Amino acid sequence: MSFPNPQIKLTVDAVVFGYEAGNISVLLIQRKYDPFKGKWALPGGFVLEEESLEEAVERELREETGVAINYLEQLYTFGGVNRDPRGRVVSVAYFGLIHPDGHTLEASTDAEAAKWFDINDLPQLSFDHSHILDMAIERLKGKITYEPIGFELLDTKFPFSDLEKLYSTLLGRPVDRRNFRKKINSLKILDELDEKISLGAGRPASLFRFNETRYKQLQKEGIIFEI
Amino acid sequence: MSFPNPQIKLTVDAVVFGYEAGNISVLLIQRKYDPFKGKWALPGGFVLEEESLEEAVERELREETGVAINYLEQLYTFGGVNRDPRGRVVSVAYFGLIHPDGHTLEASTDAEAAKWFDINDLPQLSFDHSHILDMAIERLKGKITYEPIGFELLDTKFPFSDLEKLYSTLLGRPVDRRNFRKKINSLKILDELDEKISLGAGRPASLFRFNETRYKQLQKEGIIFEI
Numbered sequence: 001m002s003f004p005n006p007q008i009k010l011t012v013d014a015v016v017f018g019y020e021a022g023n024i025s026v027l028l029i030q031r032k033y034d035p036f037k038g039k040w041a042l043p044g045g046f047v048l049e050e051e052s053l054e055e056a057v058e059r060e061l062r063e064e065t066g067v068a069i070n071y072l073e074q075l076y077t078f079g080g081v082n083r084d085p086r087g088r089v090v091s092v093a094y095f096g097l098i099h100p101d102g103h104t105l106e107a108s109t110d111a112e113a114a115k116w117f118d119i120n121d122l123p124q125l126s127f128d129h130s131h132i133l134d135m136a137i138e139r140l141k142g143k144i145t146y147e148p149i150g151f152e153l154l155d156t157k158f159p160f161s162d163l164e165k166l167y168s169t170l171l172g173r174p175v176d177r178r179n180f181r182k183k184i185n186s187l188k189i190l191d192e193l194d195e196k197i198s199l200g201a202g203r204p205a206s207l208f209r210f211n212e213t214r215y216k217q218l219q220k221e222g223i224i225f226e227i
Numbered sequence: 228m229s230f231p232n233p234q235i236k237l238t239v240d241a242v243v244f245g246y247e248a249g250n251i252s253v254l255l256i257q258r259k260y261d262p263f264k265g266k267w268a269l270p271g272g273f274v275l276e277e278e279s280l281e282e283a284v285e286r287e288l289r290e291e292t293g294v295a296i297n298y299l300e301q302l303y304t305f306g307g308v309n310r311d312p313r314g315r316v317v318s319v320a321y322f323g324l325i326h327p328d329g330h331t332l333e334a335s336t337d338a339e340a341a342k343w344f345d346i347n348d349l350p351q352l353s354f355d356h357s358h359i360l361d362m363a364i365e366r367l368k369g370k371i372t373y374e375p376i377g378f379e380l381l382d383t384k385f386p387f388s389d390l391e392k393l394y395s396t397l398l399g400r401p402v403d404r405r406n407f408r409k410k411i412n413s414l415k416i417l418d419e420l421d422e423k424i425s426l427g428a429g430r431p432a433s434l435f436r437f438n439e440t441r442y443k444q445l446q447k448e449g450i451i452f453e454i
Binding site: 006007008009010046047048049050051052053054074076077079080081088090092 | 277281301
């Protein structure tokens with residue numbers, strides 16, 4: 001059988017979520033070239049022949065936004081026949097979580113600009129990127145029920161209320177404070193530090209740190225984490 | 228910017244699981260052409276320019292095995308640089324569940340033969356297909372903890388013990404019969420029929436049927452289903 005030659009191109013796209021002060025944001029770029037020149041889009045681009053999909057998405061993210069992430073999870077592959085005006089382009093979408101504070105944005109190559117957008121206040125997106133983003137948001141909300149998310153999104157040291165706020169933001173509803181603390185304690189996922197922080201008028205609050213070993217173990221076990 | 232032209236080809240592969248009499252099997256084909264001529268592999272092949280990924284995987288499955296499935300779920304996209312000796316080939320793998328009884332196998336096009344193999348007694352597989360299959364088995368085992376799997380795998384009418392056996396097979400351990408029945412009852416997912424079946428020496432057992440409406444609703448909600 002001959003090696004076929006359909007003109008299908010392959011891209012990767014990255015949905016990178018950030019969390020800060022009770023808001024979830026997503027990293028977008030402004031396109032420098034047509035199609036959709038000047039419009040906002042997910043960072044991403046064509047896969048080169050000699051790189052893996054993971055290498056491609058990390059490279060595109062670095063080039064277009066200046067952000068370096070060493071862990072992106074595969075989300076889904078979008079292969080609709082008419083999703084790109086240039087021809088048949090199939091895109092493998094990836095999904096990552098970071099704390100925006102630690103990353104300086106710097107657009108180059110195909111991106112005119114790179115910017116964080118609150119997921120509740122998004123511009124119109126290019127291609128089928130709003131569909132990809134919707135699926136990533138669903139995945140993020142689903143994940144917090146079976147994985148102890150947070151490590152990538154919070155500061156290294158944080159008061160317990162930050163973790164609680166993250167969950168209530170992701171769930172879109174308040175969490176029962178007492179049950180939440182009980183649940184987190186039972187997972188033995190946090191180490192309480194000797195440091196405290198002053199938050200408003202109340203007593204100074206203890207700072208916590210994720211226990212990375214324990215956290216990775218729970219992630220691997222895929223524990224059920226009902227809040 | 229010009230439209231790039233890396234020589235990356237796109238394929239789809241299907242991991243179709245069947246369940247019968249306490250055994251989980253997977254549908255494989257014997258390759259008619261090189262590479263791996265005469266070896267076993269997952270059904271699949273190159274995506275055509277004018278078809279979606281879903282259309283491609285359904286077509287390949289039909290052509291190579293005679294099996295028609297109208298629901299396949301995307302599993303993962305495998306894009307390692309050296310996974311195909313012919314060049315750079317990225318494959319989008321899909322995953323489906325059927326009851327083998329209702330399907331007659333008929334190999335054609337690129338397949339010399341199509342056959343069910345017990346997942347505990349597999350031949351050597353072509354390409355990285357054993358890696359793809361391993362991931363599909365993990366997914367299947369994971370799914371039963373948060374979805375009421377079974378609808379696609381069991382007969383239309385079945386004794387309760389069949390469902391219990393399916394779960395214990397997938398989990399690889401016995402299930403606590405009493406708690407399992409209680410859990411299933413609380414989900415209101417089964418309708419008990421007026422028919423009975425004789426199984427061995429005991430009293431005839433009632434037959435059940437999945438309540439499709441309720442089942443699809445629970446699937447959509449992505450319920451936590453701890454057994």
